[in-house]
Amino acid sequence: MSDTDLIARDSGLGRLLDANAAPPLPKGLADRIVARTKDRAPPLPETRSRRSPRRRWFSARRLSIAALGAGALATAAAATGALEDWGVSIPGVENVWASLTGDLEQGKNQALVGGGSVGDGEPIPAFAPQIRRSTMPDGSISSTEELEEAFKRFDRARQGMEETRRRNVDRGIEQVIERRRARGLPVPTPAQEERIRDRIEQSRERRDARSKTRREGRREALREKIENGEEITAEDLRPGGGVGGADRPRFRERVERLRELPPEERRERAQQWLERRQERRNRRNGQQPPVSQEQATQAPSEPEAVTEN
């Protein structure tokens, strides 16, 4: 940049700029600043590490190598059929394409390892194939012994999932406390933490008890089916399928119909459903509190609104 570019102090512009004198430092500024430090929360911990770009590059390279290595291992495992034995699903190209283009019905039904379709088109979670392979019967069940054996397998799988869920909740509590501690926020005392865990445990037990009651009802119905000489398929054993869940396709049809309705009518239907639900509750509890409009507008198009329609 040339010197002629500079603004000379003795030029008209320089003199005008110099007229902009800064006022002196306000009195008591230091005291005010120091006072503000007293109730200042500690800064949040850094979310990203301050590593140099070189370190980042090394890290990225390591990640790339790891990804390539994992890909090579997966390819080798897939080629030898090992993944199939472990119950890991590998979607084919056509399934990936189908999921991208929205042709899901075709894609989903083909994506399952070990055969069998989802039936009503419901997506199966990523972990489902593993559980399915170890618990679901391959063919139909025609005897009580087979059925009881299947129930035992479900119970074992359920126990494992519950253990995992419990561990996740415990870890979640610890992480929340850790984050609060890192931010300098108050954390529960051991006694409070114990109470929180107790409450969660109680809630878990209540939920498990409810779930067990429901399950037992379904199991009884399935046992009756066997006793009546009927066969039970994997579809009947799946949550939402078979006994007690046989109206799943109808439910979906209702949801679809509801979605096609204009918003006003949907709201009206939701309101009607809420009123009916409230009436049923009142009948159970022997009281009659009114349904509020606010309650009615909370979930105008919830699918649940149709299930009990």
Added chain:
Amino acid sequence: MTAIGAPSLEGPISEAELVAGIAVRDEAAFRIAIEQHGKLLHRIAYRMMGEPHEAEDIVQETMLRLWDHAPRLEARGNPAPKLAAWLKRVCINLAIDRLRVMKRNSDVEVPERADATPLADAQMQTIEESTAARALIAQLPQNQRAAIVLTYYEEMSNSDAAEAMEMKIKAFESLLHRARIALRKGYADQQSGGEVV
């Protein structure tokens, strides 16, 4: 609130010692930092904002950021952190952020200081000039304004000012060049009776 293990504050104190002192929550070290850097920060903030209350607010926030970040600055330690440069950078960034918000929320660029006392002619002229100067600076975009404040008013070298604004030197020089052109144009407009945009 002098912390145990804080460096001795007697005699000349280096920036690294100052940061170390603040990192262990030594109030005396913090006050020294305010005393050493407060005036400069206030000048920069005032000339950026053109308003004393805003300027004080920015100085306070800058120093509080130092209070918050001192442990981290100290942890970086080697090489010793350039405290003055860091403070200037924070101050400039805060001012630029605030100007952006003000620009979004209001059309008023040049705040006027209300003064009900009758003014002598000379005093009045000084105030008019000062207002005109502030209007001239206020017409500049935030980054150009910062470039002028740092190089013209604070007489910082281009490289130091570029560092304070976290810019490459070439980019900064280009910015400064544009700022000077805009200032000259604005000044010419003022002289010809035109309004500062």
